[in-house]
Amino acid sequence: xxxxxxxxxxxxxxxxxxxxxxxxxxxxxxxxxxxxxxxxxxxxxxxxxxxxxxxxxxxxxxxxxxxxxxxxxxxxxxxxxxxxxxxxxxxxxxxxxxxxxxxxxxxxxxxxxxxxxxxxxxxxxxxxxxxxxxxxxxxxxxxxxxxxxxxxxxxxxxxxxxxxxxxxxxxxxxxxxxxxxxxxxxxxxxxxxxxxxxxxxxxxxxxxxxxxxxxxxxxxxxxxxxxxxxxxxx
Amino acid sequence: xxxxxxxxxxxxxxxxxxxxxxxxxxxxxxxxxxxxxxxxxxxxxxxxxxxxxxxxxxxxxxxxxxxxxxxxxxxxxxxxxxxxxxxxxxxxxxxxxxxxxxxxxxxxxxxxxxxxxxxxxxxxxxxxxxxxxxxxxxxxxxxxxxxxxxxxxxxxxxxxxxxxxxxxxxxxxxxxxxxxxxxxxxxxxxxxxxxxxxxxxxxxxxxxxxxxxxxxxxxxxxxxxxxxxxxxxxxxxxxxxxxxxxxxxxxxxxxxxxxxxxxxxxxxxxxxxxxxxxxxxxxxxxxxxxxxxxxxxxxxxxxxxxxxxxxxxxxxxxxxxxxxxxxxxxxxxxxxxxxx
Ligand SMILES: [Zn+2]
Numbered sequence: 001x002x003x004x005x006x007x008x009x010x011x012x013x014x015x016x017x018x019x020x021x022x023x024x025x026x027x028x029x030x031x032x033x034x035x036x037x038x039x040x041x042x043x044x045x046x047x048x049x050x051x052x053x054x055x056x057x058x059x060x061x062x063x064x065x066x067x068x069x070x071x072x073x074x075x076x077x078x079x080x081x082x083x084x085x086x087x088x089x090x091x092x093x094x095x096x097x098x099x100x101x102x103x104x105x106x107x108x109x110x111x112x113x114x115x116x117x118x119x120x121x122x123x124x125x126x127x128x129x130x131x132x133x134x135x136x137x138x139x140x141x142x143x144x145x146x147x148x149x150x151x152x153x154x155x156x157x158x159x160x161x162x163x164x165x166x167x168x169x170x171x172x173x174x175x176x177x178x179x180x181x182x183x184x185x186x187x188x189x190x191x192x193x194x195x196x197x198x199x200x201x202x203x204x205x206x207x208x209x210x211x212x213x214x215x216x217x218x219x220x221x222x223x224x225x226x227x228x229x230x231x232x233x234x
Numbered sequence: 235x236x237x238x239x240x241x242x243x244x245x246x247x248x249x250x251x252x253x254x255x256x257x258x259x260x261x262x263x264x265x266x267x268x269x270x271x272x273x274x275x276x277x278x279x280x281x282x283x284x285x286x287x288x289x290x291x292x293x294x295x296x297x298x299x300x301x302x303x304x305x306x307x308x309x310x311x312x313x314x315x316x317x318x319x320x321x322x323x324x325x326x327x328x329x330x331x332x333x334x335x336x337x338x339x340x341x342x343x344x345x346x347x348x349x350x351x352x353x354x355x356x357x358x359x360x361x362x363x364x365x366x367x368x369x370x371x372x373x374x375x376x377x378x379x380x381x382x383x384x385x386x387x388x389x390x391x392x393x394x395x396x397x398x399x400x401x402x403x404x405x406x407x408x409x410x411x412x413x414x415x416x417x418x419x420x421x422x423x424x425x426x427x428x429x430x431x432x433x434x435x436x437x438x439x440x441x442x443x444x445x446x447x448x449x450x451x452x453x454x455x456x457x458x459x460x461x462x463x464x465x466x467x468x469x470x471x472x473x474x475x476x477x478x479x480x481x482x483x484x485x486x487x488x489x490x491x492x493x494x495x496x497x498x499x500x501x502x503x504x505x506x507x508x509x510x511x512x513x514x515x516x517x518x519x520x521x522x523x524x525x526x527x528x529x530x531x532x533x534x535x536x537x538x539x540x541x542x543x544x545x546x547x548x549x550x551x552x553x554x555x556x557x558x559x560x561x562x563x564x565x566x567x568x569x570x571x572x573x574x
Pocket of ligand 1: 347351372505537538
């Protein structure tokens with residue numbers, strides 16, 4: 001089964017084609033240009049890189065959150081539209097789980113963090129496990145301090161990765177001391193291949209959705225909704 | 235079947251899709267309004283609008299195809315609004331249009347939202363002959379546009395502060411009428427006396443075709459504040475009528491000056507405020523006296539809709555003016571400028 005994976009939930013745009021989980025082609029850019037410009041030409045190119053034509057794609061996986069609201073919408077709109085026109089199922093993959101996937105077999109705690117601004121990160125806590133990481137907690141939108149408190153529930157070292165690392169590495173080191181480990185830059189960014197692979201497993205398990213069923217997982221309300229709720233609560 | 239264009243519009247708080255054949259046969263025009271959602275915030279909230287667009291865009295496009303009794307294979311091109319507008323909102327329509335154009339292997343057409351509003355006139359009047367003059371008035375714009383030929387837009391005047399529709403919204407909010415303000419003031423103005431209150435009309439320098447509505451808006455707000463301090467009753471109908479008259483007089487006056495200067499005989503109205511009854515009737519009367527004809531789209535095509543985008547897209551299709559798959563949303567796109 002050929003699956004197209006789309007990742008646009010962070011400043012990175014990444015796409016990949018997997019065949020039964022095996023990566024055939026992948027493209028990634030982290031060039032500060034908007035996904036709106038990058039994404040569709042990258043999808044077109046990665047399908048060609050894989051030596052395929054669009055009718056051979058049998059499913060689409062897209063990272064559906066958490067992440068940048070705008071990025072999520074570009075990724076989801078694109079994925080849902082292609083799924084509709086190509087008449088194939090689509091699945092949503094956690095941005096955080098896709099980040100954790102390549103580190104999975106290490107057996108230790110993995111904590112992908114995304115820069116959520118307002119001094120917060122989007123984070124999930126996973127236990128590394130062969131095949132697929134085990135979700136212990138998340139996804140959360142928390143400050144680094146709150147994240148450290150949550151992590152106190154488990155013992156052992158924690159590997160952080162994701163675009164929240166360059167911003168919060170020092171703070172997390174101060175809070176967690178030697179428990180905190182950080183991956184090298186090369187493993188920091190989300191990958192289209194991980195989205196496609198996780199998506200493949202879901203699709204193979206018959207969990208594919210129609211394009212109308214898939215929705216974004218923003219985790220956070222919009223600021224206007226938060227303010228309105230606060231006003232009505234008083 | 236002729237040339238079938240699918241239009242998509244998501245620049246503000248309406249998610250819309252339309253199927254248009256040969257530029258004139260409107261087979262469907264589905265508009266999903268978010269007005270009830272934004273009402274409780276007192277105006278359009280960009281993030282809330284963008285989220286709704288993502289939820290609505292596919293059901294709306296599917297409904298447009300279904301109502302038009304066409305399938306995806308019948309579509310010859312996808313036309314989409316790529317600016318001006320709210321960037322997050324625009325991006326949903328642009329992403330959907332690009333993915334459709336790629337997956338269906340048909341041309342992608344990027345349409346300027348204002349060009350769409352103007353084109354709403356051609357849906358019912360494809361016979362209109364150039365040169366034409368158009369007054370585009372909406373919540374975001376008050377522009378006087380001269381069109382010597384099709385696709386050629388020359389901006390003669392624009393607002394220097396608030397757009398006309400924006401002034402309507404702000405005044406309506408201050409009067410406690412609610413949102414959106416335009417239709418509410420228009421309705422109330424019919425019961426009021428337009429000469430009851432003396433409000434300023436900003437004509438700016440001699441001969442200028444630019445607009446300014448912030449002084450008028452402030453005058454109304456000051457009037458309301460003073461009345462509140464003195465605990466005086468405000469006659470809302472008279473205030474609405476006087477405010478509307480002051481706005482409309484300036485719009486009409488400058489439009490006729492522009493028509494005279496360009497020697498144009500046909501004046502078009504476009505944009506949400508083109509639905510305003512006061513504006514339509516005063517412009518009709520004054521234009522007739524000046525020997526000009528006024529045309530405007532039917533009411534439901536004045537507010538944001540995808541039929542007008544499909545119509546503008548149709549004429550671009552005829553010219554072979556297609557956009558690449560790198561098309562991006564351009565929130566501050568000007569009329570006559572192409573950014574792709
Ligand atoms: Zn508009």
